[in-house]
Amino acid sequence: MTVYVDNARIPARMGRITARWSHLTADTVEELNEFAVRLGLLPEWFQTCKRPCHSRLPCTHWHFDVVDAKRDEAIRAGAKAIDIREMGAITSARRQALLAGEGR
Template sequence: MTVYVDDMRMHARVGRLTARWSHLMADTDQELHAFAAQLGLQRSWAQYPGTWKSHYDVTDAKRRRAIQMGARPIEYGSQKSIAMLQRKRELQHQPHGGLR
């Protein structure tokens, strides 16, 4: 199992924070939430939990820290990124219930 962080770096304002944002993703939600907790992210910040789109939005500073902690950097929209999402989508549609 692997945790990934893309290089989207979209400029946006979230609440009072203006930053560049990317996506922290993993093969399973269990691994994603565990890594996110170690990174200092709150579980309530998870986007689309339990689905193939499950991720956390992270700022550049958190992205750099995630890479230091072992997350694999991937290009937003790359073949590797698309393949990971397809694997997750296929897992979600298996009889055992998917990504948890």
């Protein structure tokens, strides 16, 4: 199992924080949440769709947004640094696995 953090570094203001934000995800939601706790991320910061994505499929792009300092901390803690395009490939693979499981 692997935890990933991309290099999106999207400039944005979230609440009081203006920073560059990237995405932290993992092979499983459970692994992601366990890793997030170790980084000090709050469970309510977990992001997923409130309704099914891509018609009736469950969300495949669940993640935490992290600022550069947390991104660096995640890498030091063992997360694999990836390119934003790889993040897209990960979510695509999740969607394909769901479709395959439905017999499509």
